[in-house]
Amino acid sequence: MFLYRPFFNLYKKLIDFYETRHVRKMKPFAEIKGWKDVPYIDDGKRDHFLDIYHPVGEGNGHLILDIHGGSYAFGYKEVNYIFNSYFVARGFSIVSMNYSLVKDNVSVYDQIRDVFAALDFLYSNRTKYGLCFDNFAIMGDSAGGHLALMSDLIFKSEEARLYYQIDRLPDIEIKRVALNCTVYDFEQVEELARKIVHRSALAVIFSNRYSEPGFLKANNPAQYIKNVMPDPLFISSCHNDFLKKHSFKLLDDAIRRDIPHRYHFEPTMKLKISHVYNLLFPESLEGKRTNEAMVEFFLLDERAV
Numbered sequence: 001m002f003l004y005r006p007f008f009n010l011y012k013k014l015i016d017f018y019e020t021r022h023v024r025k026m027k028p029f030a031e032i033k034g035w036k037d038v039p040y041i042d043d044g045k046r047d048h049f050l051d052i053y054h055p056v057g058e059g060n061g062h063l064i065l066d067i068h069g070g071s072y073a074f075g076y077k078e079v080n081y082i083f084n085s086y087f088v089a090r091g092f093s094i095v096s097m098n099y100s101l102v103k104d105n106v107s108v109y110d111q112i113r114d115v116f117a118a119l120d121f122l123y124s125n126r127t128k129y130g131l132c133f134d135n136f137a138i139m140g141d142s143a144g145g146h147l148a149l150m151s152d153l154i155f156k157s158e159e160a161r162l163y164y165q166i167d168r169l170p171d172i173e174i175k176r177v178a179l180n181c182t183v184y185d186f187e188q189v190e191e192l193a194r195k196i197v198h199r200s201a202l203a204v205i206f207s208n209r210y211s212e213p214g215f216l217k218a219n220n221p222a223q224y225i226k227n228v229m230p231d232p233l234f235i236s237s238c239h240n241d242f243l244k245k246h247s248f249k250l251l252d253d254a255i256r257r258d259i260p261h262r263y264h265f266e267p268t269m270k271l272k273i274s275h276v277y278n279l280l281f282p283e284s285l286e287g288k289r290t291n292e293a294m295v296e297f298f299l300l301d302e303r304a305v
Contacts, residue, residue, distance in 0.1 A: 030089030040121035060091030069142025107207035137176035145182025156228035184246035238266035240274035
């Protein structure tokens, strides 16, 4: 593992550099007001900052918590800024959060607990930051989709709450969950990683805990969804998404279990329209089409999907 750490850190820096440069080249879709780098856990760590975006002018009364992706081990909220601005332009308020990135014993378990710390903070400070939870949704891409779906399932599953040691749920009702090129079956992600990297490097991606008995299963939304019903789902993917099998499996489970859902698949063969394309290329025809489908999904009447 120690041999892989320097290479992984270099890869992380290259990805961060590319994504930062890519985002800076694009103009936001809307003028935005709000707050930046608000600590939801008061420990001074960048991992525990969030941004709050409101439209300038009248909003539509909907609030979305957005959870970025990044293979659990890298990424940050600023990469999603242009993507988030698309929804602000349509009248949504957005909260974009950082979370603890995987290292040593920091794992997806801690990331999900970070989401609940953020939810607690936001609800407790809703008046201060002008947040309305009447129409609240959670959205995530890639690894962030895993965190978003798992967070929704925790509201439904006593088993999950016991595992994550969440004694008290925030007084929030989630109305919608949007998952872009999502991770769904966490155990299959580990199997995929074994094929790509040497086994000794897996701890860099999944933390030292990945080999604990039951760890992958306990953090796997595909396990909990067998017994509890999530809130209505939006599932998107595309032909060149390397995780598209996860979206297919989630769609299959949604159909078999009669889970309310909307499915959006981009069949284009364009190479740049690949993983999280609607986030990295929101100005593209395919990106706009997917994001507009999400807007429609969020604005549907509560009883309709």
